[in-house]
Amino acid sequence: MSDNAKMEKGQISIHTENIFPIIKKWLYSEKEIFLRELVSNAVDAIHKLQHINLIEGLQLADEYAIDITVDKDAGTLTIKDNGIGMTGDEVRKYINQVAFSSAEEFVEKFKDLEDKNQIIGHFGLGFYSSFMVADRVEIFTRSYQKDAPAVHWVCQGSTDYSLEECDKEARGTEVVLHLTDDEKEFLEPAHIREILKRFCNFLPVPIRLAGDVVNDRNPLWTRSASEVKDEDYLEFYKKLYPLADDPLFWIHLNIDYPFNLKGVLYFPKLTTEFDVAKSHIKLFCNQVFVSDNCPELIPEFLNPLQGCLDAPDLPLNVSRSYLQNEPQVRKIREVISSRVASKIADLAKGDRESFIPVWDNIHTFVKYGMMRDDKFNDKLKDHLIFRMAGKDAYTTLPEYLERAAEKHADKVFYTNNEAAQSTYLKLFANQGMDVLVLDSLIDSHFIQFLEMKDSKVTFQRVDSDLTENLIEEDSKIQLAGKDERKERSELLRKAFEDSLKVDGLSVRVESFKDDSVPGMVILSEQTRRLQEMTKMMGKGDEDMFGGHTLCLNAKSPVVDTILDLKEQGNDDDAAMLMEQIYDLSMLPHCAFDKDRMAAFLERSNRILCKFGTLG
Numbered sequence: 001m002s003d004n005a006k007m008e009k010g011q012i013s014i015h016t017e018n019i020f021p022i023i024k025k026w027l028y029s030e031k032e033i034f035l036r037e038l039v040s041n042a043v044d045a046i047h048k049l050q051h052i053n054l055i056e057g058l059q060l061a062d063e064y065a066i067d068i069t070v071d072k073d074a075g076t077l078t079i080k081d082n083g084i085g086m087t088g089d090e091v092r093k094y095i096n097q098v099a100f101s102s103a104e105e106f107v108e109k110f111k112d113l114e115d116k117n118q119i120i121g122h123f124g125l126g127f128y129s130s131f132m133v134a135d136r137v138e139i140f141t142r143s144y145q146k147d148a149p150a151v152h153w154v155c156q157g158s159t160d161y162s163l164e165e166c167d168k169e170a171r172g173t174e175v176v177l178h179l180t181d182d183e184k185e186f187l188e189p190a191h192i193r194e195i196l197k198r199f200c201n202f203l204p205v206p207i208r209l210a211g212d213v214v215n216d217r218n219p220l221w222t223r224s225a226s227e228v229k230d231e232d233y234l235e236f237y238k239k240l241y242p243l244a245d246d247p248l249f250w251i252h253l254n255i256d257y258p259f260n261l262k263g264v265l266y267f268p269k270l271t272t273e274f275d276v277a278k279s280h281i282k283l284f285c286n287q288v289f290v291s292d293n294c295p296e297l298i299p300e301f302l303n304p305l306q307g308c309l310d311a312p313d314l315p316l317n318v319s320r321s322y323l324q325n326e327p328q329v330r331k332i333r334e335v336i337s338s339r340v341a342s343k344i345a346d347l348a349k350g351d352r353e354s355f356i357p358v359w360d361n362i363h364t365f366v367k368y369g370m371m372r373d374d375k376f377n378d379k380l381k382d383h384l385i386f387r388m389a390g391k392d393a394y395t396t397l398p399e400y401l402e403r404a405a406e407k408h409a410d411k412v413f414y415t416n417n418e419a420a421q422s423t424y425l426k427l428f429a430n431q432g433m434d435v436l437v438l439d440s441l442i443d444s445h446f447i448q449f450l451e452m453k454d455s456k457v458t459f460q461r462v463d464s465d466l467t468e469n470l471i472e473e474d475s476k477i478q479l480a481g482k483d484e485r486k487e488r489s490e491l492l493r494k495a496f497e498d499s500l501k502v503d504g505l506s507v508r509v510e511s512f513k514d515d516s517v518p519g520m521v522i523l524s525e526q527t528r529r530l531q532e533m534t535k536m537m538g539k540g541d542e543d544m545f546g547g548h549t550l551c552l553n554a555k556s557p558v559v560d561t562i563l564d565l566k567e568q569g570n571d572d573d574a575a576m577l578m579e580q581i582y583d584l585s586m587l588p589h590c591a592f593d594k595d596r597m598a599a600f601l602e603r604s605n606r607i608l609c610k611f612g613t614l615g
C-alpha cells in the first residue's frame with residue numbers, strides 16, 4: 001500500500017452510529033436490489049477501465065466479464081469484476097468516506113420523516129445496500145495502476161473497518177458477502193439467476209453465474225431502428241412477455257436531444273386479464289433495470305403500453321416523488337405521447353383493412369387521450385375511424401361529412417345500439433344515409449368533446465328527431481288535399497292522446513318517406529343528453545321519459561286503419577292497435593317492466609288471433 005504494509009483499522013467517517021440497522025430496514029421488501037447495486041458498480045468499473053484503455057492506450061485485451069458465485073459451505077455470495085479496481089486510497093475515499101456521506105444524509109432525513117417510503121430510493125447507498133443481507137462484507141481489489149498493491153477491506157456491519165494489503169493477482173474487484181442466517185436464500189443459484197434476470201438482464205457486460213452467461217448484452221433498444229426487422233421486435237416482445245399474444249404495433253425510440261431516451265414500446269392486444277389501470281413499462285438506466293412501476297413516465301391514457309425505456313439521465317434509485325416532480329419526466333411523457341400519436345396516424349393513413357383490428361383494440365384509449373391532451377387530439381382528429389351501421393366498413397369523420405355535405409351538412413347521425421335502434425337504422429338505410437356506430441362507454445363523452453372542438457358539427461342519435469331527409473316535404477305529398485290531411489292528422493293525434501293517456505307524451509303526424517313503420521318515439525338529443533347526465537349523477541333515474549313525442553307515419557296503412565276503425569265505432573280494436581304502435585315505438589327506448597311486457601305479449605297474441613280468424 002502507498003499506504004503502508006500493515007493492517008489499518010479505522011472508523012468509517014460517519015457520525016450517525018445506527019446506519020446499519022436503518023440500511024437493513026431500508027427497502028426491506030426489495031432487498032434483492034443489493035445485487036443490482038453491486039453488479040452496476042462492477043459494470044461501471046469495467047466501463048471506466050474501457051474508457052481509460054482508449055484514452056491512455058493501455059493495450060488491454062481482456063474479455064470483460066462479471067462473475068457471480070455462491071459458496072454454500074462458507075455462506076458467501078461473491079461478485080467479481082475485471083474492471084478498474086481500487087487502490088487503498090481509493091477504498092478509503094470511495095468506500096469509507098464518499099459512499100457514507102450519502103448514507104449519513106439518508107439517516108438524517110429518515111429519522112424526521114413520517115412516511116419512510118417517501119424517501120426510499122432517494123439516496124444511492126449503492127455498495128452499502130449489501131448490509132441489508134450480509135453481516136460481514138469483504139472487498140478484495142487491485143487497481144489497474146501498475147505498482148499499486150491489492151488491498152483487502154472488511155467491515156462487520158458497524159462503523160469499524162479494517163484495510164490491509166493482500167495477494168490478489170488479477171486486476172479488478174471482488175466483493176464477498178457473508179450472508180446473515182435469515183438471508184440464506186441468496187445462496188440458491190436459481191434465486192440469484194432470477195434476480196439477475198430481473199435487474200441485470202440487459203446489462204452491456206457478460207454476467208456469468210457459475211460460468212453461464214445469463215444476460216442479453218444488446219437489447220433491441222440499443223440497436224438502430226433501421227437494422228431491426230419486424231420479427232426481431234416480435235421476438236424481443238416474446239422475451240419480455242412470454243405468455244402474451246403478439247402486440248398490435250410498436251415504437252422504437254432513439255432520442256439524443258434535448259435528453260437521452262431509448263426504448264421500444266409496444267401496444268399489446270388487450271385481453272380481459274390485462275390490467276389497464278397499472279403501468280407496464282420497464283424502466284432502465286444505462287441498461288440497468290430500475291423499476292417496472294413508473295406510471296409517471298407514460299401519459300395515463302397510454303397505460304396499456306408495454307416495453308422498455310432506457311433513460312440514462314434519470315438516477316438509478318429513482319423515487320416516486322422524483323418522478324412526479326422532475327421536469328424531464330414530463331418531457332419524456334410528452335415525447336411518448338407525440339410518438340404514439342404519429343404512429344397511430346401513420347397506421348390509419350396506411351391500409352385501412354389492417355388498421356381496423358388495431359383500432360378496435362385501442363380506440364377507447366385514443367379517444368380518452370384526445371380528450372386529455374390537445375396535442376394528441378390535433379395529431380389524430382382526422383384519422384379516427386368509425387364503423388358504419390349495417391355495413392362492414394369504416395369511415396373517418398372528414399370522409400363522412402364530405403359524403404353527407406349535400407343531404408345533411410355538418411350533422412352526424414349515430415346509433416349507440418344497433419339492435420335496439422334497428423327500426424330507425426332501416427329508415428336511414430332506405431334513404432341512403434350513413435349512420436355511425438358509437439356504442440362504447442366513452443362515446444357519449446367523446447361526442448360532446450368533438451362538438452366542443454368543432455362547433456359546426458353536431459351529433460344526433462337516430463332516434464332523436466325525424467330529419468327532413470326521412471319525411472316528405474309538403475309539396476311532394478300526393479295524398480288527400482291539404483285541409484283534409486290536416487283534419488285527419490288532428491283526429492289521429494287526439495285519438496292516440498285520449499286512448500294512451502300517458503303523461504308528458506305528445507303526438508305528431510308526419511308523412512315518412514318510408515311506409516313500413518307506423519310510428520316512432522323520439523326524444524330530442526339535448527333532452528336525452530341532459531337526462532343521461534342527471535342519471536349518471538345518480539338523480540332522475542325514475543322518469544327518463546318525462547317529455548317525449550310519438551311520431552305517427554301518415555303513410556302507414558295501419559295508421560289509416562285506426563281511423564277507419566274509429567269511424568266504424570270499433571273503439572276496442574282501434575285502442576288495441578294504438579297501444580301496440582306505442583309499445584313497439586317505446587321498445588327501443590326502455591326495458592319494459594314485468595307488467596308492461598306481459599300486456600305487450602298478450603296484446604300481440606290477440607292481434608295474431610285476429611289475423612287467424614280473418615283467414
Ligand SMILES: Nc1ncnc2c1ncn2[C@@H]1O[C@H](COP(=O)(O)OP(=O)(O)OP(=O)(O)O)[C@@H](O)[C@H]1O
Nearest residue numbers: 041042045085086094095099124125126127128173
Ligand atoms: N466494483 C468496483 N470497482 C471499482 N470501484 C468500485 C466498485 N464498487 C464501488 N466502487 C467505488 O466505490 C464508489 C461508491 O460506490 P457506491 O455503490 O456506494 O456508490 P456509487 O456507485 O458511486 O453511486 P450509486 O450506487 O449510489 O449510484 C463508487 O463510486 C466507485 O468509485
